[in-house]
Amino acid sequence: MPVKFADRMSTVHRSFIREILKVTEDTSIISFAGGLPNPELFPVADLEAAAVGVFQDSGPQSLQYSTTEGYLPLREYIAARYKEKKGIDVSPDEILITSGSQQCLDLLGKVLLNAGDKVIIERPGYLGAIQSFSMFQADFITVDLEADGPNLAELEAALNQDKVKMFYAVTNFQNPSGLTYSAEKRAGVAKLMKGRDTLFIEDDPYGELRFRGESHPPVVRGYLDEGGILLGSFSKVAAPGFRLGWMVCGGEMRDKLIIAKQASDLHTSTFAQRVMHRYLTDNVLDDHIEKIKERYGKQRDVMVESIKKYFPAEVKITEPEGGMFLWATLPESLSAMDFFDEAIKNKVAFVPGRPFYVDDSGENTLRLNFSNSDEERIVEGIKRLGAGLKDFIARA
Amino acid sequence: MPVKFADRMSTVHRSFIREILKVTEDTSIISFAGGLPNPELFPVADLEAAAVGVFQDSGPQSLQYSTTEGYLPLREYIAARYKEKKGIDVSPDEILITSGSQQCLDLLGKVLLNAGDKVIIERPGYLGAIQSFSMFQADFITVDLEADGPNLAELEAALNQDKVKMFYAVTNFQNPSGLTYSAEKRAGVAKLMKGRDTLFIEDDPYGELRFRGESHPPVVRGYLDEGGILLGSFSKVAAPGFRLGWMVCGGEMRDKLIIAKQASDLHTSTFAQRVMHRYLTDNVLDDHIEKIKERYGKQRDVMVESIKKYFPAEVKITEPEGGMFLWATLPESLSAMDFFDEAIKNKVAFVPGRPFYVDDSGENTLRLNFSNSDEERIVEGIKRLGAGLKDFIARA
Numbered sequence: 001m002p003v004k005f006a007d008r009m010s011t012v013h014r015s016f017i018r019e020i021l022k023v024t025e026d027t028s029i030i031s032f033a034g035g036l037p038n039p040e041l042f043p044v045a046d047l048e049a050a051a052v053g054v055f056q057d058s059g060p061q062s063l064q065y066s067t068t069e070g071y072l073p074l075r076e077y078i079a080a081r082y083k084e085k086k087g088i089d090v091s092p093d094e095i096l097i098t099s100g101s102q103q104c105l106d107l108l109g110k111v112l113l114n115a116g117d118k119v120i121i122e123r124p125g126y127l128g129a130i131q132s133f134s135m136f137q138a139d140f141i142t143v144d145l146e147a148d149g150p151n152l153a154e155l156e157a158a159l160n161q162d163k164v165k166m167f168y169a170v171t172n173f174q175n176p177s178g179l180t181y182s183a184e185k186r187a188g189v190a191k192l193m194k195g196r197d198t199l200f201i202e203d204d205p206y207g208e209l210r211f212r213g214e215s216h217p218p219v220v221r222g223y224l225d226e227g228g229i230l231l232g233s234f235s236k237v238a239a240p241g242f243r244l245g246w247m248v249c250g251g252e253m254r255d256k257l258i259i260a261k262q263a264s265d266l267h268t269s270t271f272a273q274r275v276m277h278r279y280l281t282d283n284v285l286d287d288h289i290e291k292i293k294e295r296y297g298k299q300r301d302v303m304v305e306s307i308k309k310y311f312p313a314e315v316k317i318t319e320p321e322g323g324m325f326l327w328a329t330l331p332e333s334l335s336a337m338d339f340f341d342e343a344i345k346n347k348v349a350f351v352p353g354r355p356f357y358v359d360d361s362g363e364n365t366l367r368l369n370f371s372n373s374d375e376e377r378i379v380e381g382i383k384r385l386g387a388g389l390k391d392f393i394a395r396a
Numbered sequence: 397m398p399v400k401f402a403d404r405m406s407t408v409h410r411s412f413i414r415e416i417l418k419v420t421e422d423t424s425i426i427s428f429a430g431g432l433p434n435p436e437l438f439p440v441a442d443l444e445a446a447a448v449g450v451f452q453d454s455g456p457q458s459l460q461y462s463t464t465e466g467y468l469p470l471r472e473y474i475a476a477r478y479k480e481k482k483g484i485d486v487s488p489d490e491i492l493i494t495s496g497s498q499q500c501l502d503l504l505g506k507v508l509l510n511a512g513d514k515v516i517i518e519r520p521g522y523l524g525a526i527q528s529f530s531m532f533q534a535d536f537i538t539v540d541l542e543a544d545g546p547n548l549a550e551l552e553a554a555l556n557q558d559k560v561k562m563f564y565a566v567t568n569f570q571n572p573s574g575l576t577y578s579a580e581k582r583a584g585v586a587k588l589m590k591g592r593d594t595l596f597i598e599d600d601p602y603g604e605l606r607f608r609g610e611s612h613p614p615v616v617r618g619y620l621d622e623g624g625i626l627l628g629s630f631s632k633v634a635a636p637g638f639r640l641g642w643m644v645c646g647g648e649m650r651d652k653l654i655i656a657k658q659a660s661d662l663h664t665s666t667f668a669q670r671v672m673h674r675y676l677t678d679n680v681l682d683d684h685i686e687k688i689k690e691r692y693g694k695q696r697d698v699m700v701e702s703i704k705k706y707f708p709a710e711v712k713i714t715e716p717e718g719g720m721f722l723w724a725t726l727p728e729s730l731s732a733m734d735f736f737d738e739a740i741k742n743k744v745a746f747v748p749g750r751p752f753y754v755d756d757s758g759e760n761t762l763r764l765n766f767s768n769s770d771e772e773r774i775v776e777g778i779k780r781l782g783a784g785l786k787d788f789i790a791r792a
Contacts, residue, residue: 003595003623004561006510006532009652012659036461044455051447059440063635065432099495099639099661106660110531114402131659135506136402165400199399227399239459241666243495256405263408263527264502265495269665270637 007115012134016355023344030381032368033349035175035324039372041292042239043279050279054271062274068262070097070246071273077280078232078246085208088221090230094250096257099268101205101233101245103261105132105168108201108229110260111253112165113138120158120167122150124327124356124365126175126203129168138165140358145177147318149185156192166199171219172207173323176356176367180321183216190223199253200228205245208237208289210322211297220248229253234276236324237289242272296324296371302378303370310386312393324371327353329364331393336366339392348384403511408530412751419740426777428764429745431571431720435768437688438635439675446675450667458670464658466493466642467669473676474628474642481604484617486626490646492653495664497601497629497641499657501528501564504597504625506656507649508561509534516554516563518546520723520752520761522571522599525564534561536754541573543714545581552588562595567615568603569719572752572763576717579612586619595649596620601629601641604685606718607693616644625649630672632720633685638668692720692767698774699766706782708789720767723749725760727789732762735788744780 020033054062069075075092082090098104105128113119115137121129123142130140141158144151150169158164169189171181181189193200202220220228230248234240247257261267303326304319311317311328318327328350330336336352343349353365370378416429450458465471471488478486494500501524509515511533517525519538526536537554540547546565554560565585567577577585589596598616616624626644630636643653657663699722700715707713707724714723726732732748739745749761766774 003508003593003649005652006506006508006513009507009655012655039456039460042456042459044451044459047459048448048451048455051451052444055440055444055447059444060435060438063438063440063443063637064435065631065636099665102659103661110402111405112399112402114404117402128659128662131655135656135659197399235461239667240461241459243661243663243665253399256401259405259408259527260531263498263524263531264660265499265639266524267639269495269639269668271635272665272668 008135008137011137012131020349020351023349029344029347029349030373030377030384031349032370032373032381033351034369034372036369036372037236037240037324038295041295043283043288046283047239047275047279050282051275053278053282054274058274062271064270066267066270068258068267070095070268071270071277074273074277077277086217086222088217090221090248091250094248094254096247096249096254096261097268097273098245098247098261099265100235100240100243101203101231102128102132103264104231104245104247105129106135107247107257107260107264108166109133109136109138110264111256112199118161118164120155120164121358122169122174124176124353124362125358126170127355129203130358133168142358145174145179147179149179149181150189152185152188152192155189159192159196159198164198166201167193168201168203169219170203172204173209173320173325175206176325176351176353177327178318178320178323178325179327181216181219186216186219186223189219193224193227196227200224201231202228203231205233205236206323209293209296209324211293211300213321237285237292238276238279242269242276244268244272244276299370299373299375299378300326302375303368303382306379306382307386310383312386312390314393315389324369326368326370328366328368330366330389331396332364334393334396335363337363339388342388342392343385346384346388348381350385404531404533407533408527416745416747419745425740425743425745426769426773426780427745428766428769428777429747430765430768432765432768433632433636433720434691437691439679439684442679443635443671443675446678447671449674449678450670454670458667460666462663462666464654464663466491466664467666467673470669470673473673482613482618484613486617486644487646490644490650492643492645492650492657493664493669494641494643494657495661496631496636496639497599497627498524498528499660500627500641500643501525502531503643503653503656503660504562505529505532505534507652508595514557514560516551516560517754518565518570520572520749520758521754522566523751525599526754529564538754541570541575543575545575545577546585548581548584548588551585555588555592555594560594562597563589564597564599565615566599568600569605569716569721571602572721572747572749573723574714574716574719574721575723577612577615582612582615582619585615589620589623592623596624597627598624599627601632602719604633605689605692605720607689607696609717633681633688634672634675638665638672640664640668640672695766695769695771695774696722698771699764699778702775702778703782706779708782708786710789711785720765722764722766724762724764726762726785727792728760730789730792731759733759735784738784738788739781742780742784744777746781
């Protein structure tokens with residue numbers, strides 16, 4: 001007799017993006033589909049030196065089991081950096097180190113969600129969060145993401161529904177849209193969240209990758225003094241292969257998250273945490289981030305300029321001031337999914353936007369990644385996409 | 397208003413053992429409480445060489461995001477080792493690399509368990525499994541673990557109940573008891589499991605650490621040709637700090653587990669997987685395991701001999717042929733929890749057995765770890781425990 005899976009498995013599916021990425025393993029395809037940092041910018045030699053240092057100074061300890069909370073010196077580094085960069089107060093005891101910030105979403109789902117609980121997400125929303133919260137049978141409410149952040153009237157209406165456990169937001173250079181919350185929208189969100197029993201979850205993997213314009217403090221602790229949880233990650237500022245992220249939150253919530261983390265994987269790699277800490281203390285992270293910003297900023301500029309040159313005027317794009325993605329919107333009647341098949345024939349790939357919507361809308365949208373292609377390939381890829389789009393729109 | 401946690405959080409608690417381990421951080425205490433491998437035996441220099449090799453040969457790739465399934469060469473190594481060591485056929489495509497084998501339990505819970513589904517575990521049972529499955533609101537049925545494996549009549553009765561999703565078993569040198577399934581019991585379990593829609597989950601982190609006696613193939617694929625899942629780990633044969641485990645299973649089950657893994661942490665550390673693979677191919681793992689077995693075997697012998705010399709005769713122990721733990725049973729009316737407080741005053745620690753029981757029984761049992769203390773401290777610690785036990789029993 002076949003095994004019966006848990007009910008939660010009926011609502012989650014293999015990621016469509018994952019399938020797309022398989023198609024794009026063909027190196028003749030210029031791919032703007034992935035969400036990968038540029039591996040040429042990984043600080044390989046400095047991480048190697050850090051790893052050797054850790055092996056030599058604390059080999060046995062760095063290979064042993066360790067605490068679920070995470071390596072204290074690493075938590076101290078993160079707390080100090082929040083103070084220095086964002087001007088917010090975070091205690092090392094409020095930080096929980098996780099196996100990538102994706103794990104934060106899993107742990108939050110575990111600790112907070114009963115089947116049918118409501119979760120507010122942005123429209124479009126981060127696919128990894130949709131997947132994680134779907135595992136706990138969340139009922140999603142979406143709020144339109146405008147150029148400067150969420151539509152506050154929609155957010156207020158959503159918050160006024162029953163049993164809304166959390167509002168999950170990516171406030172800087174959002175994946176997939178590239179959009180960022182303005183100072184006004186941050187203040188507006190904080191005002192709406194205040195005093196509610198709905199948690200504000202602020203995910204910020206890209207915030208340090210700002211090429212231009214002014215940076216804002218996070219909503220959590222920058223604008224909202226209670227009831228918020230802030231997520232962070234080393235994946236985009238150092239390297240994703242170590243799987244190191246974290247969560248800022250205190251009190252009973254953190255106790256529950258620690259219990260959930262312990263049941264999930266005991267703790268995050270002792271070795272990875274110690275190597276990252278050594279790397280961060282032996283090097284100046286800001287210098288490294290400058291290099292990333294310079295490269296990604298140029299790639300972003302080349303992509304935006306090429307789009308303006310080669311795309312038909314009917315296609316609208318976001319012009320992000322940082323991060324790794326921009327977002328394109330085709331005329332309403334068109335399907336980016338249909339166009340994807342044509343683009344692949346022209347050896348260029350992107351991610352159709354529909355998976356970022358839980359309501360099957362967004363058919364005419366698509367995501368373009370600019371972090372993982374050099375300028376030459378960006379120009380060539382955008383040229384191919386532009387030619388294809390002209391045809392596609394003309395035939396529509 | 398305070399945040400309302402998910403219902404599942406009401407049934408799980410911070411691990412009692414975790415609290416105990418904090419007490420034993422005091423280095424004046426001789427601790428048999430932990431479940432730690434001996435860090436003196438970690439192959440620090442060889443892992444360092446492997447890490448340097450990985451940085452130099454494939455730095456950028458080893459720091460990038462990677463597939464959820466895990467690094468193919470590592471999966472190939474594991475599959476080949478099963479064939480060589482256990483004589484069972486496993487395809488690399490049936491292996492899913494996890495963030496420690498603890499994560500296997502989380503993923504299995506996620507994929508299989510609805511609230512109230514039944515899970516059969518051994519009595520006493522592995523605490524990490526109790527914690528993971530409790531997160532998914534499992535209803536536990538326990539089967540007595542005898543000297544040679546589970547009581548088969550109890551197992552059959554348990555399997556005949558409704559909605560039994562899985563039977564979770566640690567077949568070699570079980571944590572906490574140190575007990576191992578005999579060939580007869582393995583065959584008996586396989587016979588009982590065959591043709592049912594209950595999954596057999598076989599966890600085997602300690603199987604390679606056999607000091608004496610004859611090794612048996614795993615139940616899964618050794619005795620049971622369908623419906624079984626086999627878990628493994630590098631934590632006890634190499635080092636736990638990398639958090640590397642795996643699961644053997646094929647078909648739709650593996651597809652679902654991959655979806656769950658992706659939602660949980662995207663994938664296990666690319667770097668850790670590549671370093672472990674490099675270590676395994678540049679070195680002979682069996683040579684390293686021999687060293688561990690020699691040391692743990694001696695420590696086990698010293699512990700058993702010291703117990704025979706210093707413990708009152710009323711205390712019964714298991715005499716494991718491998719692994720890291722042995723199990724002691726006090727006269728029935730006594731509480732190992734009460735004795736724990738006295739032992740700490742005498743600067744020696746162990747884990748009271750009660751947390752390994754889901755039915756509040758086992759009050760008179762306790763677990764002793766012999767892998768993480770040298771022979772001298774084992775003799776001294778057992779001497780202190782024995783003296784304390786004589787007093788404790790005399791006063792009872």
